[in-house]
Amino acid sequence: xxxxxxxxxxxxxxxxxxxxxxxxxxxxxxxxxxxxxxxxxxxxxxxxxxxxxxxxxxxxxxxxxxxxxxxxxxxxxxxxxxxxxxxxxxxxxxxxxxxxxxxxxxxxxxxxxxxxxxxxxxxxxxxxxxxxxxxxxxxxxxxxxxxxxxxxxxxxxxxxxxxxxxxxxxxxxxxxxxxxxxxxxxxxxxxxxxxxxxxxxxxxxxxxxxxxxxxxxxxxxxxxxxxxxxxxxxxxxxxxxxxxxxxxxxxxxxxxxxxxxxxxxxxxxxxxxxxxxxx
Amino acid sequence: xxxxxxxxxxxxxxxxxxxxxxxxxxxxxxxxxxxxxxxxxxxxxxxxxxxxxxxxxxxxxxxxxxxxxxxxxxxxxxxxxxxxxxxxxxxxxxxxxxxxxxxxxxxxxxxxxxxxxxxxxxxxxxxxxxxxxxxxxxxxxxxxxxxxxxxxxxxxxxxxxxxxxxxxxxxxxxxxxxxxxxxxxxxxxxxxxxxxxxxxxxxxxxxxxxxxxxxxxxxxxxxxxxxxxxxxxxxxxxxxxxxxxxxxxxxxxxxxxxxxxxxxxxxxxxxxxxxxxxxxxxxxxxxxxxxxxxxxxx
Numbered sequence: 001x002x003x004x005x006x007x008x009x010x011x012x013x014x015x016x017x018x019x020x021x022x023x024x025x026x027x028x029x030x031x032x033x034x035x036x037x038x039x040x041x042x043x044x045x046x047x048x049x050x051x052x053x054x055x056x057x058x059x060x061x062x063x064x065x066x067x068x069x070x071x072x073x074x075x076x077x078x079x080x081x082x083x084x085x086x087x088x089x090x091x092x093x094x095x096x097x098x099x100x101x102x103x104x105x106x107x108x109x110x111x112x113x114x115x116x117x118x119x120x121x122x123x124x125x126x127x128x129x130x131x132x133x134x135x136x137x138x139x140x141x142x143x144x145x146x147x148x149x150x151x152x153x154x155x156x157x158x159x160x161x162x163x164x165x166x167x168x169x170x171x172x173x174x175x176x177x178x179x180x181x182x183x184x185x186x187x188x189x190x191x192x193x194x195x196x197x198x199x200x201x202x203x204x205x206x207x208x209x210x211x212x213x214x215x216x217x218x219x220x221x222x223x224x225x226x227x228x229x230x231x232x233x234x235x236x237x238x239x240x241x242x243x244x245x246x247x248x249x250x251x252x253x254x255x256x257x258x259x260x261x262x263x264x265x266x267x268x269x270x271x272x273x274x275x276x277x278x279x
Numbered sequence: 280x281x282x283x284x285x286x287x288x289x290x291x292x293x294x295x296x297x298x299x300x301x302x303x304x305x306x307x308x309x310x311x312x313x314x315x316x317x318x319x320x321x322x323x324x325x326x327x328x329x330x331x332x333x334x335x336x337x338x339x340x341x342x343x344x345x346x347x348x349x350x351x352x353x354x355x356x357x358x359x360x361x362x363x364x365x366x367x368x369x370x371x372x373x374x375x376x377x378x379x380x381x382x383x384x385x386x387x388x389x390x391x392x393x394x395x396x397x398x399x400x401x402x403x404x405x406x407x408x409x410x411x412x413x414x415x416x417x418x419x420x421x422x423x424x425x426x427x428x429x430x431x432x433x434x435x436x437x438x439x440x441x442x443x444x445x446x447x448x449x450x451x452x453x454x455x456x457x458x459x460x461x462x463x464x465x466x467x468x469x470x471x472x473x474x475x476x477x478x479x480x481x482x483x484x485x486x487x488x489x490x491x492x493x494x495x496x497x498x499x500x501x502x503x504x505x506x507x508x509x510x511x512x513x514x515x516x517x518x519x520x521x522x523x524x525x526x527x528x529x530x531x532x533x534x535x536x537x538x539x540x541x542x543x544x545x546x547x548x549x550x551x552x553x554x555x556x557x558x559x560x561x562x563x564x565x566x567x568x569x570x571x572x573x574x575x576x577x
Contacts (some may be wrong), residue, residue: 071391079460081460084456110462118453122453123456124472125475133472138458138463189456
């Protein structure tokens with residue numbers, strides 16, 4: 001794989017989508033995540049049929065597609081929590097920073113590198129403070145001042161700080177659903193990941209808070225690579241620079257948003273899905 | 280628009296009738312279940328209560344067990360329960376944590392699970408012979424509290440494992456996944472999340488299972504309990520691990536079948552004390568659970 005220097009101006013569009021007119025089509029940066037022929041089966045049922053794609057660093061990469069198309073399974077492959085499912089069999093290769101994650105000895109390191117926000121909010125049965133402090137503590141951060149600073153930062157980024165700053169000692173499980181979801185986001189940020197995977201993060205959150213978090217995500221992509229799995233096609237359109245349409249374990253189309261959400265995406269199904277004519 | 284009035288059509292009437300019938304049926308079953316329990320307990324207390332006194336509990340049996348109290352038997356049972364708890368609780372709980380949190384779902388784990396379930400169903404006489412062969416003879420512990428308690432512990436372990444696994448399984452999987460997602464190891468997850476939230480269930484299970492074993496007779500009869508033994512009255516440490524001991528269950532058997540000339544109420548009094556001990560243990564467990572539940576965090 002050839003790698004060239006990252007150009008500051010080479011913003012969004014990248015392989016394999018055709019560049020908008022005038023773009024230098026050969027410009028490519030080293031991908032943050034590179035997936036090659038990923039096949040995943042649960043018992044006899046194959047859910048990902050050998051998909052390949054790259055995700056460039058410091059962008060928001062959206063994955064859209066109907067239920068059961070393998071989006072969540074794909075995310076679980078990336079942080080290797082798929083291994084907790086004894087039926088899952090995986091072939092192909094996933095490389096993060098050019099390192100084959102299947103061969104990584106320290107899987108905990110990988111999971112700290114990949115922040116994961118699950119669709120249903122899970123407040124751990126600990127205080128709000130401890131919820132966010134859990135990961136740094138597990139990673140060995142002990143100094144109180146450092147933890148305090150980190151926790152405030154993460155809660156601010158998750159747009160939760162103002163609501164909970166006076167009751168950090170109350171239970172995380174007592175928060176409302178939307179607050180718990182933001183707590184989950186704060187927890188995912190607490191181990192300072194380089195990649196942030198958000199799996200339908202907004203289904204439990206009201207639209208106003210969703211917008212606030214979306215703004216945060218736009219900020220965060222300067223520091224990390226964000227993978228956004230979403231059912232809200234418009235959310236993918238608003239936020240992402242590239243979108244992948246996954247359907248029944250295959251990539252229907254992957255391209256820059258300008259193409260994916262235009263009137264002429266490469267695949268007719270993309271147009272139909274994006275415009276709600278699917279079915 | 281006024282709300283439609285409730286009209287009792289034949290269909291509705293039939294449905295309501297069935298509802299009443301079902302409710303009655305289930306209710307009757309509950310009372311059928313309660314009836315024997317009530318009869319047993321009240322009969323025991325009616326017959327035995329006149330004999331029970333503080334003196335009865337704290338003096339040794341006298342004159343071929345026809346007089347005096349049950350002190351050495353009561354203390355013996357207490358020792359057996361506590362010592363067997365000391366063996367079965369840590370081993371059982373830790374084994375259950377392994378099986379539930381670490382073991383992968385493969386043929387080996389399944390065989391272990393099957394073995395645990397079956398072990399819980401092994402008759403006590405088999406355990407008794409095992410205890411006699413293994414602890415008393417092979418490990419040369421002799422007939423002693425230690426051997427008897429370890430036999431009881433072996434009997435208790437499978438059920439402790441089962442009840443502990445149930446308590447662990449009651450902690451939602453999503454908590455574990457949330458921890459793994461942020462890079463916590465299994466042990467960090469177990470220590471910070473799983474154990475603190477299942478400890479009430481674990482402890483209750485352990486206490487309930489152990490108290491159930493307090494009434495076992497055959498295993499201890501083979502391995503360490505004796506018909507009669509005189510010990511210092513009022514001293515909780517009158518026994519040592521290598522001593523043989525008396526036990527309430529065994530004492531009940533003795534005064535019922537082997538002793539002539541005992542007052543009629545004596546077996547009932549012994550039985551009442553035994554049931555009372557078990558009840559006490561169980562209510563401690565339930566109270567403890569209620570206390571821990573009130574501090575539950577989700």
